[in-house]
Amino acid sequence: MDIGRLGVWSSELRFGDPKRNQDAAAELEELGYGAAWLGGSPGVRHAQRLLAATSRLVVATGILSIWDYEPETVAKEEAALAADHPGRFLLGLGASHGALVGDRYTRPYSAMIDYLDRLDAAGSPPERRVLAALGPKMLAASRDRAAGAHPYLITPEHTRHAREALGAGPLLAPEVKVVLESDPARARAAARGHLEMYLQLPNYTGNLLRLGFEESDLAGGGSDRLIDAVFAWGDVEAVGRRLAEHFDAGADHLALQVITDGDEPPVAEWRELAPLL
Template identity: 80%
Template sequence: MDLGRFGVWNVGIRWGDAGRNREAAAELEELGYGTLWLGGSPSVPEAKPLLEATSRLVVATGILSIWDHEPETVAPQSAELDKDHPGRFLLGLGASHAPLVGERYTRPYSAMIDYLDRLDAAGHPAERRVLAALGPKMLAASRDRAAGAHPYLITPEHTRLAREALGEGKLLAPEVKVVLERDAEQARAAARGHLERYLELPNYTKNLLRLGFTEEDLAGGGSDRLIDSVFAWGDLEAIARRTAEHLDAGADHLALQAIVSGGEDVPLREWRELAQLVKTQG
């Protein structure tokens, strides 16, 4: 499956006007992006209208929560999309987070392995899925039970460590947060507004602490050091330097999430500007 070098990660394209969303997906394909990642715990059927609106674009779930969708349902849904749009649907799976799942969230790694066993039994091919992996155990499962990994909220150093854990030949497709703003104060303010909710989720904070950040870095919406490590911000040249760091560290594909003020939407202006990276680094 060819994801291209760059894709877009977005929640807003799942919501709102369906016609607008189809047009946005078609424009992403025209701009040269290889993959559209549907953020925010999407279902498999949500990919269908966006696949129908395009001819080459891969559509991926980034990520489908294993607590909300039974594998015996997900497997045939995925097979139907692959039949109608061969090689263009990628199932991204994740164990989500305890504060979001509630009492159902128990032994997430074991739950993921059980889920993968049930997917296998239902005939879902491992090469058609990736796992939202941060720590060593889930990265190993991504290597052994999937096509690779789709880490979220990470740094270039995590990309390097993830490549070492996956080895060569496995897909590494991290999400990269982007703020197209040259002013440092404004860029960091936008980043903190986005990051605040994630710093309440232990899976992310534990991973950041593993990467060498401190509790002080995680306080107050994130230190400048944390913001500058997790986010690519600045003009297009600055963004290109950061994406190059991830690619040099071993990423095969980067899922760019454009952070815009005012919440999640379909940021076409930012996607059009970032498409220059497809031409220069793609």
């Protein structure tokens, strides 16, 4: 499965007007992006319309929550997509967060392993899946039970650690947050507005603390140090320099999540970033 060097990560493509989203996916393909990662805890079925509107673009779930979809149903739907669009659907799986799942959220790593066992038994091939992995155990599962890892809310240093954990073969496709704004105050304000929710989720904060940040970095929407490490902000050239840090650290593919204040797919920003392809 060829997902190229750059894709986009977008909740907007998961929700809203289907025709608008199909048109946006077709333009992504025309611009040369390799993949569209659907945010908003999508199911397999949510990839269907975008696949139908394109001919080469890979569509991935970024990330399907294992608490929301039965693995046997996922395997059946995935097989149907693979038959209709060979080599163009990538199943991204994640254990989500206790604050979002509620009482069902117990022993997330064990639950993921059980989910993968059931997927395997239902005939879903490991080479067509990636795992949302941050810590060592889930990165090891990404290496041993999937095609690789799709870490979210990370830094180039995490990308380096992830590559070391995965080894040379598996796919490493981090999500990278992008703010196309060169003014530091405006860029960081936009980043903080987006990041504040994530800083309430222990899976993310624990990973950031493991990377060397302090509790003070997590307050008030994030310190400048945290914002500058997690976000690629500035003009296209500055964003390109940050993406190069991830590639130098071992990333194979980067899923760019462009942060805007709207709820439409950020097509204009995708066009602006296309020279980085």
